[in-house]
Amino acid sequence: xxxxxxxDAVMTRAPATLTETPDLHxxxxxxxxxxxxxxxxxxxxxxxxxxxxxxxEGEPIGAFIVILRGTVxxxxxxxxxxxxxIAVHGPGRFLGELGLLTGQAGFLTALVREPGEILAVPADQxxxxxxxxxxxxxxxxxxxxxxxxxxxxxxxxFRIIGSRYxxxxxxxxxxxxxxxxxxxxxxxxEDEEAEALLRQLGISPQETPVVIWHGNQVLRNPTAATxxxxxxxxxxxxGNGVCDLIVVGAGPAGLAASVYGASEGLTTVVLDAVAxxxxxxxxxxxxxxxxxxxxxxxxxxxxxAVIQAAKFGxxxxxxxxxxxxxxxxxxxxxxxxxxxxxxxHAVLIATGARYRKLDVxxxxxxxxxxxxxxxxxxxxxxxxxxxxxxVGGGNSAGQAALFLASSASSVRMLVRGGDLSESxxxxxxxxxxxxxxxxxxxxxxxxxxxxxxxxxxxxxQNNQTGQSIEIETNAMFVFIGADPHTGWLAGAVALDDRxxxxxxxxxxxxxxxxxxxxxxxxxxxxxxxxxxxKRVASAVGEGAMAVRLLHERFAKTGNRR
Numbered sequence: 001x002x003x004x005x006x007x008d009a010v011m012t013r014a015p016a017t018l019t020e021t022p023d024l025h026x027x028x029x030x031x032x033x034x035x036x037x038x039x040x041x042x043x044x045x046x047x048x049x050x051x052x053x054x055x056x057e058g059e060p061i062g063a064f065i066v067i068l069r070g071t072v073x074x075x076x077x078x079x080x081x082x083x084x085x086i087a088v089h090g091p092g093r094f095l096g097e098l099g100l101l102t103g104q105a106g107f108l109t110a111l112v113r114e115p116g117e118i119l120a121v122p123a124d125q126x127x128x129x130x131x132x133x134x135x136x137x138x139x140x141x142x143x144x145x146x147x148x149x150x151x152x153x154x155x156x157x158f159r160i161i162g163s164r165y166x167x168x169x170x171x172x173x174x175x176x177x178x179x180x181x182x183x184x185x186x187x188x189x190e191d192e193e194a195e196a197l198l199r200q201l202g203i204s205p206q207e208t209p210v211v212i213w214h215g216n217q218v219l220r221n222p223t224a225a226t227x228x229x230x231x232x233x234x235x236x237x238x239g240n241g242v243c244d245l246i247v248v249g250a251g252p253a254g255l256a257a258s259v260y261g262a263s264e265g266l267t268t269v270v271l272d273a274v275a276x277x278x279x280x281x282x283x284x285x286x287x288x289x290x291x292x293x294x295x296x297x298x299x300x301x302x303x304x305a306v307i308q309a310a311k312f313g314x315x316x317x318x319x320x321x322x323x324x325x326x327x328x329x330x331x332x333x334x335x336x337x338x339x340x341x342x343x344x345h346a347v348l349i350a351t352g353a354r355y356r357k358l359d360v361x362x363x364x365x366x367x368x369x370x371x372x373x374x375x376x377x378x379x380x381x382x383x384x385x386x387x388x389x390x391v392g393g394g395n396s397a398g399q400a401a402l403f404l405a406s407s408a409s410s411v412r413m414l415v416r417g418g419d420l421s422e423s424x425x426x427x428x429x430x431x432x433x434x435x436x437x438x439x440x441x442x443x444x445x446x447x448x449x450x451x452x453x454x455x456x457x458x459x460x461q462n463n464q465t466g467q468s469i470e471i472e473t474n475a476m477f478v479f480i481g482a483d484p485h486t487g488w489l490a491g492a493v494a495l496d497d498r499x500x501x502x503x504x505x506x507x508x509x510x511x512x513x514x515x516x517x518x519x520x521x522x523x524x525x526x527x528x529x530x531x532x533x534k535r536v537a538s539a540v541g542e543g544a545m546a547v548r549l550l551h552e553r554f555a556k557t558g559n560r561r
Contacts, residue, residue, distance in 0.1 A: 020093075021089065027147045028089060030093055032092075038129075039126075043119045043120055043125075044120050045119050046118060046120065048116055049112060049115055050113060052112040054110035056109045057106050057107055057214050060104070061105075061106045062122065063122055064096055064100060064122075064126040065118050066093070066094045066118065067089055067093050067094070068118060069091055070114040071090050071112075072089050072095060072112055073088045073111045074087045074089070080215040094140070096144065097144055100123055100126070101127065101141070105231055108151075127311060130311075145300055152182050153377070158181075158184075158211055158212060159184045159211065160183055161186045161188065161198065162208040163187070163188045164369045165453055175224045175319070178282075179233070180299055181231065203218065211227060211230075213230055225338070228319060233318060241343075242345060245266045245348060245547075246334050247261070247271070248271050248348065248351055249350035249528070250316060250350075251539065252536045253527075254350030256539070256540040257525065257543035257546055258314040259308050259312060261314070261348075261550070266547070268309075269317070270315065273320065273322070275302075276318065277301070278302075278352045278527075279527070280301065280536050280539075281301075283297065283396065284377075284400065285399055285403060289537060297376075320336050320337075322334050322488050326492070332344055346554070348523045348550075349522065349528055350528060352482075352526055353484050355373040355482050356478075356483055358391065360446055362449055363449065366449055370455025370475060372477050373478055373479075375403050379477070380407055386408060387408065387471075389411075390479065391414045391478045392413075393413070393415035393424060395424055397477075398431075399428065400479060401432055402432065402435060404477070405437050408437070412471060413440045414445065414460055415440060415444065416463065419442075420440070444460050444461070444462055444469075445463050446460050447460060447461050450470070455474050455475070456472070457471055483499065484498070484501070484528050486499050493517040493518060493519055500528060500529060501517060501530060502517065502530050503523070513552060513553060515529070515549055520557060525539065525542035526539035
C-alpha cells in the first residue's frame with residue numbers, strides 16, 4: 001500500500017459492534033498502516049476504556065488522536081438534556097476538527113464507546129508533520145474543513161437566542177457566520193420554546209441576545225471580543241516588542257502577505273476587525289481562481305490561508321479593529337479599538353472595501369432580516385424555497401445568483417444597466433443563461449422596501465420607461481460595489497478623491513516603491529489601493545509582491561531590528 005492512500009480495508013481488525021458513521025464527502029477518511037507507523041514515531045499508544053473522555057467540548061484539543069482498536073463517539077452536549085451523537089468512528093480513523101489546527105476550542109466531546117487502543121500525537125507535532133508531508137496535510141485539512149461544514153449544517157455548537165429585529169443579535173450572527181463558527185440561531189419571534197428556555201435560565205427577553213456555550217455558560221449580549229475569548233478563538237495579545245510586519249486586514253491580500261512574510265522569517269502580526277477572508281469569504285464559489293478547476297468557496301480559501309500563515313508563525317488576532325496609524329522615529333504604531341497598540345517596523349494596509357448600500361428609505365430597518373450583503377450557506381438557510389432578489393450586475397451578484405438558484409424558488413437580478421458583459425465575467429454570464437429560475441431585469445432599480453419588521457417585497461422602477469413593479473420577496477441581496485475602508489487612516493497616508501490609498505508613482509513621496517505609500521515601509525495592497533484590480537488573484541499577487549518590496553525597503557533604511 002503506497003504512502004498517502006486512504007482505504008477502508010487496509011487494517012486487520014475485528015468488525016466494530018457500533019455502526020460507524022459513513023465517510024461523508026471525505027470528512028472521515030481512514031489512515032493506512034504506513035501512515036499510522038509514521039505517526040507512531042512521535043506519538044504515544046495507550047489503551048482506552050468505555051466511558052473515557054479523550055477531550056471535551058469547550059476545551060482546546062491538545063492531541064491528534066488515531067483510533068487503533070475500538071470505537072469512539074463524537075458527542076455534542078455530553079451529559080446534558082440535549083446530548084446527541086454526531087458521529088461514531090472505528091479503527092484507522094482520526095479524531096479532531098478544524099480547531100486542532102488553529103488552536104480553537106473543540107465543539108464536541110470525544111467519548112470512548114468500546115474498549116481499544118488509540119495513538120495520540122501532540123497537536124504541535126502534527127502541525128509540523130503536516131507542513132513536511134503534503135499528502136498527509138491535504139488529507140487532514142480536507143477532512144477538517146468538511147467536518148466544520150457538516151457541524152455548521154447540523155446547527156451544532158453554541159446557541160444564539162434573540163430577536164431577528166435586534167441589531168445586536170444580527171451582529172453576533174454575522175460574527176459567527178463570517179468566522180465559520182458552528183452555532184444554532186433561535187429566533188424569539190418564531191421559536192415557541194425559546195421563551196420557555198429563557199425562563200428556565202432566568203433570562204428576560206429584554207436581556208437578549210444571549211449566547212449559550214456548551215450547555216450552561218450564558219453570555220448576555222456579549223461583544224465579539226468576549227464571544228471570541230469564550231469559545232477559544234486564538235487571540236494573542238500584542239507584546240511590548242516591535243514586530244517586523246503588521247498586516248491590517250485579513251482578506252486575500254493580507255493573508256497572502258502574512259504567509260509570505262512569516263515564511264521568510266519576518267515576525268508578523270495580522271489584525272482583522274471581523275473575520276479572516278474579507279469580502280472574498282462571502283463568495284459562495286470562486287470558479288476562476290488559479291489551481292482550483294472545480295472552484296472553491298471564499299470561506300474555504302480563507303481557512304486554508306489562515307492555517308498556512310499560522311504554520312509559518314504569523315499571529316492572527318480577531319476581532320481587532322484598527323483605529324489609527326502613527327509614525328514614531330522610523331517605527332509605526334497601529335492603534336487598536338479597545339486594546340493596546342501594536343508596534344512594527346513596517347505596515348501593510350489591506351483593509352479592503354465594504355459593500356456599498358442602496359439609497360432607499362428604511363434600509364437599516366431591514367438589514368439582517370431581509371437585506372443581505374453576502375450569499376453564504378448562512379443566508380441560504382433564510383430563503384429556502386422562497387423568491388429572492390439580487391441587486392447588481394457584477395461578479396459578486398452573478399456568483400450569488402448561481403448559488404441561491406439551487407435553493408430559492410426564483411431569483412430575480414435587478415441590473416441598473418442594459419448589458420451584463422460590461423461588468424461580469426463571461427463564464428458567469430454563460431452559466432446564468434443556462435440556469436433555470438434566474439430572471440434578469442435590466443434597467444431596473446429599487447425604489448422602496450415594503451414590510452412590517454421583516455421584508456415582504458421591494459418596489460422597483462424601470463429607469464427608462466418609468467414603469468414600477470412590486471416584487472414579492474423576503475430576501476434581497478445587494479452587490480453594487482464597495483467603498484474603501486480607510487477612515488482609520490485619516491491624515492496618515494495620502495488618499496485619492498474616492499478614499500483609496502495612493503501608492504507607487506502616484507505617491508507624494510518621490511522614493512516610494514511600487515505598492516508603497518508616502519510613508520517609507522507602509523504599503524497598501526488589494527481593494528483598498530487606488531488603481532487596484534478588484535480580483536482575488538490580483539489581491540493575492542499584490543500581497544506576495546509587497547513582502548518582496550518590503551525587504552528592499554529594509555535594505556535601504558536598515559530599520560528592521
